[in-house]
Amino acid sequence: MRFAYYPGCVAQESGKELDLSTRYVCRALGIELVEFPNFSCCGSGFLDEANGLLNVALNARNLAIAERAGLDLLTICSTCQGMLTFANRRLERPEVKAKVDGALQPLGLAYSGRTKVTHLLRVLANEVGPDRLRSMVKRPLRGLKVAAFYGCHLLRPADELQSESAEEPHEFEDLIEALGATPVLYRGRVLCCGFPILFVKERTANRIAGRQIHDAKAHGADAMATPCPLCHISLDSFQNKAEREVGERLDMPVFHFPQLVGLALGASPEELGLPRHLVSTRSALEKLGSVAVPA
Amino acid sequence: MFAEEKLIPVPFDVYRFDPAQGGEPRYQHYELKLAPHTPVLSGLLKIRDEVDPTLALRYSCRSAICGSCAMLVNSKSRLACRTPVGPEVAKHGRVVIDPMRNQPVLRDLVVDQRGFWSNYRRIEPRLLLDPSRPMPEGRPTQMTPAQVDRFRETPRCIACASCYSACPAVEADPEFPGPMALAKLYRFVVDPRDGAHDERLRKVQLSGLWLCLRCHLCTEACPKDVRPSERIRDLKELAVRSQGATERGSRHAVGFLENIAEAGQLNEMKLVRQTDGLVGTVGQLGQGLRLARKKPELLKKPRTIDGVEEVRKLYEALQKDEEVPL
Numbered sequence: 001m002r003f004a005y006y007p008g009c010v011a012q013e014s015g016k017e018l019d020l021s022t023r024y025v026c027r028a029l030g031i032e033l034v035e036f037p038n039f040s041c042c043g044s045g046f047l048d049e050a051n052g053l054l055n056v057a058l059n060a061r062n063l064a065i066a067e068r069a070g071l072d073l074l075t076i077c078s079t080c081q082g083m084l085t086f087a088n089r090r091l092e093r094p095e096v097k098a099k100v101d102g103a104l105q106p107l108g109l110a111y112s113g114r115t116k117v118t119h120l121l122r123v124l125a126n127e128v129g130p131d132r133l134r135s136m137v138k139r140p141l142r143g144l145k146v147a148a149f150y151g152c153h154l155l156r157p158a159d160e161l162q163s164e165s166a167e168e169p170h171e172f173e174d175l176i177e178a179l180g181a182t183p184v185l186y187r188g189r190v191l192c193c194g195f196p197i198l199f200v201k202e203r204t205a206n207r208i209a210g211r212q213i214h215d216a217k218a219h220g221a222d223a224m225a226t227p228c229p230l231c232h233i234s235l236d237s238f239q240n241k242a243e244r245e246v247g248e249r250l251d252m253p254v255f256h257f258p259q260l261v262g263l264a265l266g267a268s269p270e271e272l273g274l275p276r277h278l279v280s281t282r283s284a285l286e287k288l289g290s291v292a293v294p295a
Numbered sequence: 296m297f298a299e300e301k302l303i304p305v306p307f308d309v310y311r312f313d314p315a316q317g318g319e320p321r322y323q324h325y326e327l328k329l330a331p332h333t334p335v336l337s338g339l340l341k342i343r344d345e346v347d348p349t350l351a352l353r354y355s356c357r358s359a360i361c362g363s364c365a366m367l368v369n370s371k372s373r374l375a376c377r378t379p380v381g382p383e384v385a386k387h388g389r390v391v392i393d394p395m396r397n398q399p400v401l402r403d404l405v406v407d408q409r410g411f412w413s414n415y416r417r418i419e420p421r422l423l424l425d426p427s428r429p430m431p432e433g434r435p436t437q438m439t440p441a442q443v444d445r446f447r448e449t450p451r452c453i454a455c456a457s458c459y460s461a462c463p464a465v466e467a468d469p470e471f472p473g474p475m476a477l478a479k480l481y482r483f484v485v486d487p488r489d490g491a492h493d494e495r496l497r498k499v500q501l502s503g504l505w506l507c508l509r510c511h512l513c514t515e516a517c518p519k520d521v522r523p524s525e526r527i528r529d530l531k532e533l534a535v536r537s538q539g540a541t542e543r544g545s546r547h548a549v550g551f552l553e554n555i556a557e558a559g560q561l562n563e564m565k566l567v568r569q570t571d572g573l574v575g576t577v578g579q580l581g582q583g584l585r586l587a588r589k590k591p592e593l594l595k596k597p598r599t600i601d602g603v604e605e606v607r608k609l610y611e612a613l614q615k616d617e618e619v620p621l
């Protein structure tokens with residue numbers, strides 16, 4: 001398996017642990033990541049609000065770069081996944097395509113619409129598959145109750161993203177189970193983390209994050225896991241503020257999805273960048289027994 | 296003639312609560328035998344008419360037109376009159392019925408919709424005519440197909456409030472008017488006959504437009520494919536184009552646009568400054584430093600992507616263009 005690797009902005013900067021753990025997991029599973037230092041930001045949903053056509057064009061450039069290399073594009077962020085797929089959908093409309101083609105042409109770029117956009121979680125769920133993943137697990141995450149948090153743009157709008165079941169997805173839980181952990185089902189797993197308004201009305205965003213973490217905890221989760229680094233910012237980096245909004249101590253470790261896979265494949269917490277989290281993952285690691293917990 | 300369908304056992308668990316009687320909400324269990332294609336609503340009416348006359352619920356048309364019968368069927372937003380029991384039983388083994396969310400329960404499945412409707416009235420859901428551009432007398436106004444096409448989805452709305460029930464922004468913040476009101480507002484903002492576009496956009500920016508989370512839960516919940524979240528996106532772009540970056544939300548969106556023109560990827564800390572201004576940024580300092588201890592990248596400039604000049608050329612080519620309906 002070979003992909004044009006699209007890490008997205010956050011995984012290259014403040015969320016480096018996501019990139020680290022992705023590389024570890026892909027090495028272990030034989031997924032080749034081809035790098036393109038010329039990929040730009042996906043617009044993160046914000047650019048779309050300021051100028052929708054420019055957002056599509058920016059992503060058409062990314063898609064064209066992958067197409068020229070004959071590769072499908074691999075994301076590790078629900079929002080990147082959503083934005084790039086959204087661009088593919090909108091480029092199916094002739095009026096949009098004509099405008100974007102006109103802007104790409106002077107750059108010596110053309111995009112025919114062939115690049116498929118897929119997320120690492122989907123590759124593991126559908127191409128590697130839970131069974132093969134299970135057979136590669138070196139350190140089953142036995143005893144760990146994990147609440148999956150999907151991230152809106154991996155799921156919705158379902159028809160645009162061609163995601164099978166937006167209301168009752170199970171691919172993430174299937175993978176958690178394959179890693180030896182116990183998936184926790186709770187309403188919040190398909191809801192919003194609040195990130196899009198974190199800088200618009202912070203307390204409302206914190207409250208939304210806090211409710212989802214509270215929900216996961218009330219259903220017995222030892223940890224949460226997310227395939228989206230923006231959700232990770234809301235749930236981990238701002239958990240202190242979420243606690244203030246919901247008026248309770250949450251202390252919920254939040255893993256990036258590939259960190260959870262990496263742990264089961266035998267990586268050390270340092271190799272996965274776990275010490276970079278704001279909320280310590282110690283309580284979850286201790287449950288696993290076999291992991292050397294960093295000081 | 297249709298082949299006679301076999302009846303199947305349909306276990307119902309129905310939310311019951313009467314605040315006037317006090318006590319806790321509970322689920323009441325009913326066992327029915329129904330043909331699999333029977334709508335959930337018909338099952339509930341059978342319960343009310345034949346088993347338990349105290350069950351309160353709203354309905355009218357029984358044809359997915361009036362929008363009265365929205366509720367949660369096995370936790371999903373559904374019109375009860377067009378949701379067959381068979382697939383629910385096949386998937387969940389039973390049919391669990393709850394009232395809609397984000398609206399206080401009056402009794403059983405009947406919720407208080409005053410909040411929903413007052414948000415709707417707040418957007419002034421009627422044509423506001425510009426006196427300097429009177430409607431032509433004695434003949435119909437004309438629109439081009441492209442103009443009509445801009446609101447092909449919104450008139451399908453039956454005001455069932457499924458979107459309002461599903462919306463996490465409504466749940467978390469009373470300032471947010473909800474997806475339905477905003478989708479309706481969009482309909483007037485793109486109507487060429489309406490004379491108050493800019494004023495509508497100015498007002499809605501101050502009353503919660505930028506609290507939409509673009510989580511698309513409303514679009515998923517909508518039984519009529521009105522796609523409110525996509526229309527809210529359109530409203531935001533129209534607001535930026537009409538009013539500029541005047542509010543925190545629009546400052547953040549426009550700041551983002553300018554931010555990635557620089558390096559081709561995001562400068563996270565700079566974005567905070569662009570949205571918050573200097574004073575606001577100082578307020579964020581504590582949290583910023585707390586994060587930077589673990590994530591030192593926040594304090595330095597991000598890498599500039601290769602070919603950033605291509606990104607800038609795209610900006611030059613498209614930024615000044617008129618809005619293109621998406």
Ligand code: FES
Nearest residue numbers: 357361362364376
């Ligand atoms: S009863 Fe009218 S929409 Fe269902």
